[in-house]
Amino acid sequence: MYGLINIGIKDFIINRVSKKVWSEICNDLELDRDVxxxxxxxxxxxxxxxxxxVISEKLSLEPAEVLERFGIFWVQYTGAEGYGQLMDLFGKDMITFLKNLNSMHARMGSMMPNLKAPRFVVEELSKNEVDLYYYSEREGLGPMVKGLLIGLSNRFGQEIEVHSHFNRHEDGGIKFKILIGV
Ligand code: HEM
Incomplete structure (x- = not known):
């Protein structure tokens, strides 16, 4: 993945946990702590x-929990680190933004030609209920999507509930039921 993601993870640990834990993580992975x-x-x-x-081991959290927490952080982090305006362009409420998420990653693709972006399909059941289908070449990132959705709800000030079993359906999609304003 593009380094932006790893930069986000490093920032997540240094800011939300500590520099010391970041050093330990680097040590375990044989990375320079100033990488x-x-x-x-x-x-x-x-x-x-x-x-x-390694973060999951160090913090005694399930990997899914780490991914979810990172997802929540990622929306705030990118919002503050130069991508806030880009996000604003693609919607100022949950449903509009989700419908534009593919276009937003496609826009990123102009800067990042090797991006293997996720793909989302939105089924709007009512103004308060959305079924979101997530498609990816990668495995295991469903909990991160849950966190990203919670991060977006914080960004837009819209309360949500997210439900997913994180299992792939026949066409490869992972379903998320999102209840807005609950
Ligand atoms: C401005 C904000 C955002 C930026 C700059 C951004 C950028 C990126 C980048 C660089 C990657 C790595 C892909 C690769 O290197 O192949 C990525 C992956 C991903 N993004 Fe975003 N993203 C943003 C917001 C979001 C939001 C709000 C969501 C979902 C609600 C999302 C969902 C994902 C997922 C699930 C992946 C993992 C890739 C995969 O599933 O295969 N992103 N994004």
């Missing part, structure tokens, strides 16, 4: 999964 990830370089996905694995 500088380049936002626009592509790193092996394994590094990102390894980071999540």
């Amino acid at each position: 500088v990830f380049e936002a626009l370089n592509v790193y092996d996905d394994k590094l990102t999964y390894d980071l999540v694995g």
